[in-house]
Amino acid sequence: MHKVTISSTGEEFSLPHNAHLSDAAELQLAGLIFGCRAGACGICAIEVVAGGGNLSVPEDSETDFLSFLGYEQRPVRLACQCKLQGDVTIRQL
Numbered sequence: 007m008h009k010v011t012i013s014s015t016g017e018e019f020s021l022p023h024n025a026h027l028s029d030a031a032e033l034q035l036a037g038l039i040f041g042c043r044a045g046a047c048g049i050c051a052i053e054v055v056a057g058g059g060n061l062s063v064p065e066d067s068e069t070d071f072l073s074f075l076g077y078e079q080r081p082v083r084l085a086c087q088c089k090l091q092g093d094v095t096i097r098q099l
């Protein structure tokens with residue numbers, strides 16, 4: 007199990023290794039918003055405050071879309087495209 011912390015509220019959740027963040031009902035109840043769940047709308051963009059290396063490596067399509075959205079200089083991921091591989095602290099944008 008790995009810990010996901012929501013930086014704005016301090017809420018913490020334990021999720022299994024390789025859990026998709028978009029499948030975690032706990033995170034949705036904590037306020038994370040999802041739309042397409044396919045990496046195409048950007049509504050699930052999160053800032054990775056800590057532990058960015060503990061999320062699955064982004065596909066080129068995710069990196070390209072985040073760049074299109076103007077996030078290339080920030081530690082931002084699409085939560086619907088991330089699998090949890092360690093503890094992270096995140097903040098929804």
Ligand code: FES
Pocket residue numbers: 039040041042043044045046047048049050051084085086087
């Ligand atoms: S929910 Fe649309 S990009 Fe993640």
